[in-house]
Amino acid sequence: MSLGLTPSQTVGPFQSIGLPWPDGPEVVDPATEGAITITGRVLDGASEPVPDALVETWQSAPDGSFAHPDDPRGGGVPGFRGFGRSATDARGRYRIVTLRPGALPAPGGGTEAPHLDVTVLARGLLDRVVTRIYFAAEEAANAADPVLATVPAARRRTLIATPEPGGEAGRFRFDIRLQDPQETVFFDV
Amino acid sequence: MSPAESAATGSGDLHWASYERPAGVHPPLNSPEYRSTLLRAPKRPAIRLPHGLTEVTGPLLGAERVSAADADLTTRHAGEPLGERMILTGRVLDSDGRPVPDTLVEIWQANASGRYAHRADDHPAPLDPNFDGAGRCLTDSRGRYQFVTIKPGAYPWRNHLNAWRPQHIHFSLFGRAFTQRLVTQMYFPGDPLFAQDPIFNSIPDPRARQRLICALDMNVTQPDWALGYQWDIVLRGRDATALEPAEEHR
Numbered sequence: 001m002s003l004g005l006t007p008s009q010t011v012g013p014f015q016s017i018g019l020p021w022p023d024g025p026e027v028v029d030p031a032t033e034g035a036i037t038i039t040g041r042v043l044d045g046a047s048e049p050v051p052d053a054l055v056e057t058w059q060s061a062p063d064g065s066f067a068h069p070d071d072p073r074g075g076g077v078p079g080f081r082g083f084g085r086s087a088t089d090a091r092g093r094y095r096i097v098t099l100r101p102g103a104l105p106a107p108g109g110g111t112e113a114p115h116l117d118v119t120v121l122a123r124g125l126l127d128r129v130v131t132r133i134y135f136a137a138e139e140a141a142n143a144a145d146p147v148l149a150t151v152p153a154a155r156r157r158t159l160i161a162t163p164e165p166g167g168e169a170g171r172f173r174f175d176i177r178l179q180d181p182q183e184t185v186f187f188d189v
Numbered sequence: 190m191s192p193a194e195s196a197a198t199g200s201g202d203l204h205w206a207s208y209e210r211p212a213g214v215h216p217p218l219n220s221p222e223y224r225s226t227l228l229r230a231p232k233r234p235a236i237r238l239p240h241g242l243t244e245v246t247g248p249l250l251g252a253e254r255v256s257a258a259d260a261d262l263t264t265r266h267a268g269e270p271l272g273e274r275m276i277l278t279g280r281v282l283d284s285d286g287r288p289v290p291d292t293l294v295e296i297w298q299a300n301a302s303g304r305y306a307h308r309a310d311d312h313p314a315p316l317d318p319n320f321d322g323a324g325r326c327l328t329d330s331r332g333r334y335q336f337v338t339i340k341p342g343a344y345p346w347r348n349h350l351n352a353w354r355p356q357h358i359h360f361s362l363f364g365r366a367f368t369q370r371l372v373t374q375m376y377f378p379g380d381p382l383f384a385q386d387p388i389f390n391s392i393p394d395p396r397a398r399q400r401l402i403c404a405l406d407m408n409v410t411q412p413d414w415a416l417g418y419q420w421d422i423v424l425r426g427r428d429a430t431a432l433e434p435a436e437e438h439r
Contacts, residue, residue, distance in 0.1 A: 003423045006400055007392045009225075009374040012359060015305040018297030018323040019361060021254075045228040052309070057273075058247060058367045068246035071368065073205045083248035084359035105200035107239045117243045117367050124225030126391050128372060130238070144301040150236055152292050176230050188235035189210065189244055189368050 008128070012120040013052050016087050020054070024085035027057070027098035034062065034099055035171040038133065038161055041092040042120060045179030049092025053122035055176070056105040057096050057133070059115070064102030066086045073105075084116075100135070106146045113141035113148070120176055129186045133174050151185050159182045206241035206427035208368035211284075216391035224348050240368060247367040252327065255302045260326040262338040270320035272301025272339030274415040278404065279360060280332045280352040283369070284394030284426035288332025295325045295361040296336060312344050336414065342383055355382040355389060361423060369424040376402045376419075 028035055038057075042050040050059075059082055060066055067076025086094040096116075104112040116133040134142055142148055148156055164171040179182050199205055218230035238244065260291065263270055281289040299305045299322065302314035306321050320339065328334050343356050357374040364370065383389050384396075392398045400423070409417025 001280060001424070003286055004397060004421045005211060005214045005284055005399055005425060006371060006373055007358075008371060009388060009401070010225075011363045012373050012374075013309060014297065015306045015359070015380075017305060017307050018295050018325075018359065045232075047307075056370075058243060062244065066246040067248065068365075070205060070245050071242055072199070081248065081250075083250065086436060104242050105203055106243045107200060107205075109200050112241055112243075115243065115321075116380065118368075119370060121372055122225070122229060123231030126218055126223065126226065126388070127221055128232075129218070129235075130230060130369065132238075145240060147241075148408070160217055160253045169287075178231055180232050183231055183233050186231050186233075187238035189238045189240070 008126060010126050011054060012124060013089040013123040015052070015110065016056055019085070020087040024087075025097060026097045027081055027096065028073065030097045032099065034069050035097055036100055036172060038096045038098070038116075038172045038174050039093060039172040039175060041175045042088050042094065042122070043092060043178065047177075048090070049090070050122050050178065051088055051090045051092055053088040053092070055086050055088065055096070055171040056118075056119040056121070057098065057116045058082060059101040060104060061118065062099050062102050062173055073131070075089060080174070090115055108146070110146045111141070111144060113138050113145040115145075115147075119175070120178070122178075125178075129178070130172050130189050131174050131176065131184050131186050135163050135172070136160050155185050158182065205242065205243060205245045206242075206368055208425040208427055210368070213394055214392075215398050216393070220391040222389065223391055230254065231319065244368045245366050247365055247369065248363060249291075251291060251362060254293055254326055255325050259324055260336050262320065262322065262324045262336065264337075265321065266319040268319045269316050270300065270339050272317075272320075272342075274337070274410050275340050276335065276337055276411065276417040277358070277413050277420065278335040278409055278417070279403075279420040279422060281328050281334060281422045281424065282332055282426050283364070283365075287426070288328070288330075289364055289424060290330045290332055291370075292328050292332075292365065293325065293363050294334045295323075296326060296338075296358050297323045299341040299344055300357040301342050302340050303344030307363065314342070314344065317415065322352040331402065340377070348387060352385070353382050355386050360422065362424060363422040371422070371424055373422075376421050378402055379406060400435055
């Protein structure tokens with residue numbers, strides 16, 4: 001049996017009526033030990049902010065587990081939501097407060113470096129676009145990551161969150177550029 | 190990826206299903222007739238991401254996200270909203286026909302005059318103090334959702350001269366895996382505005398467009414109360430290409 005899939009349509013300009021949650025950006029309470037904050041801007045092809053986007057993240061717990069029945073390893077950290085959702089503001093900024101994800105066994109062998117999967121929805125995007133956030137400090141793990149290995153070297157840095165310049169520990173910057181010239185790498189999932 | 194390769198993926202002794210994306214269903218991001226794509230659609234081809242554990246798992250958002258009142262958009266305010274009251278129900282399935290139970294369904298829409306309760310909507314049609322246009326519910330154990338709302342109005346937009354959006358309700362779905370996430374719009378049967386709408390027509394396959402149109406259902410319709418509509422939503426199935434190689438190579 002195979003049913004035809006329901007096609008995607010754009011989220012449009014008015015998603016903030018229905019989709020943002022007050023606690024959406026806070027995967028964990030900001031007071032949680034080890035909490036990190038990832039902020040950045042969503043920018044269009046003219047380097048203008050995208051003020052009506054929704055950024056969603058999904059990730060493992062710090063030990064690399066998922067509290068999900070389809071993780072064949074079992075386990076998981078009860079109560080860790082793993083999911084973040086942030087609307088962008090007038091300057092195109094989003095914010096996610098979470099814990100660092102862990103490393104994971106990769107499909108086909110090897111190990112995936114700690115990462116978050118990211119969905120970006122916006123007016124003008126007829127389907128979501130998907131990217132990943134990796135961390136600059138995980139140099140060795142990133143070098144061995146089989147997904148980063150498929151990305152042309154010159155574009156890999158678009159997938160790396162960097163410590164906020166001059167910022168306190170645990171604050172990272174990850175901008176999402178939807179279009180040329182420094183277009184973020186997007187994945188076909 | 191061949192069907193044999195996609196049947197199961199894993200690492201060492203670990204194996205997990207994948208949720209392959211069939212070709213030709215979703216609209217291409219570069220659809221210039223929809224002008225907002227021009228500065229927002231990525232120009233470079235997406236890089237294929239084999240489905241790892243992050244992609245085959247996903248947020249299992251449950252009862253803590255919804256209350257029973259969230260599924261009725263007509264009883265949330267002091268008075269009743271204006272417009273044509275309607276019951277909207279259907280099942281969330283995967284492409285193998287399996288119901289997707291306990292999954293969060295979120296909707297938002299314009300009011301009966303075609304105006305959104307949103308500061309950025311400047312269409313000179315009246316707001317309705319009794320309608321905010323947002324709803325959510327969880328599917329039941331058989332994958333069924335149900336909302337009570339009013340039929341949204343058509344409205345103009347500035348995509349091209351005299352552009353009007355067909356009446357529609359926005360939907361957001363999670364399924365159980367990151368790769369099943371779907372955001373879309375549901376339309377109504379026989380809308381004469383379809384032919385001029387670049388968003389509806391961005392879906393390349395005309396048959397796939399029809400899957401976004403609900404059906405009037407007199408069994409759902411409640412006498413002397415509200416019209417009823419049915420609309421089923423189909424998310425990706427596990428190992429979809431393995432089960433239907435013909436689709437993959439069409």
